[in-house]
Amino acid sequence: HATHSTDIRDFHIDQALVIDSDDSVVTYLNDTLLEAGANAVTYFRDGESAWQWLNSNKEPKLIVMEWRLPKIPGNALIQRIRSKGLKQAVIVIYSSLVKSSDKILLQEMGVNEVIEKPVRRKLLVQALRNVMLREVIPQEFKDIELRFRKLLAAKRIDDANYIMEKLSADKDAPRDLVNALYAELAFANGDFESAKTIATKTILEFGESVA
Secondary structure: OOHHHHOOHHHHOOEEEEOOOHHEEEEEEEEHHHHHHOOOOOEEHHHHHHHHHHOOOOOEEEEEEEOOOOOOHHHHHHEEEEEEEOOOOOEEEEOOOOHHHHHHHHHHHHOOEEOOOOOOHHHHHHHHHHHHHHHHHHHHHHHHHHHHHHHHHHHHHHHHHHHHHHHHHHHOOHHHHHHHHHHHHHOOOOOOOHHHHHHHHHHHHHHOOOO
């Protein structure tokens, strides 16, 4: 079983979609996503068949797709997906044709992340984990995070401690978030050594990009 730092199980991805005309890439993405914790992966080799599926099925949580696709190209497919009102699906472009520098333009179109091919499995999962963490931390955890920070700002450390205890006991709470808030709490308590240790540990566990 993969550890929290190297999988996407936290995000309960019932359905992921892979769209790429290259069989070897489809196999690689399918295996990677299933191994990393997606419950199911559906894949298509062209934009048209993917679009037909999207029209008649529940919105997937994650779409990993090539930019250059047969029948309906990537840009047109993304526009259709977002115009149809599918706003929750996280769209990741996995392609050698687009660069990280294109990201801002693509984000305006509704793309959440750009990952340049090829990427080793560990780094790919890490990149997917990071985008999911950024996009889909459940609202309840965002609300808790906001409340926690307000308490810290008001110097209500006991109340912040109580929230921290409840959050760390919640098995669904993203561990990255728990660690980040622990570091903030230690800092607010004047325990700078602990804050530094926790922050460093979090970066090593969740932000390290060395395969």
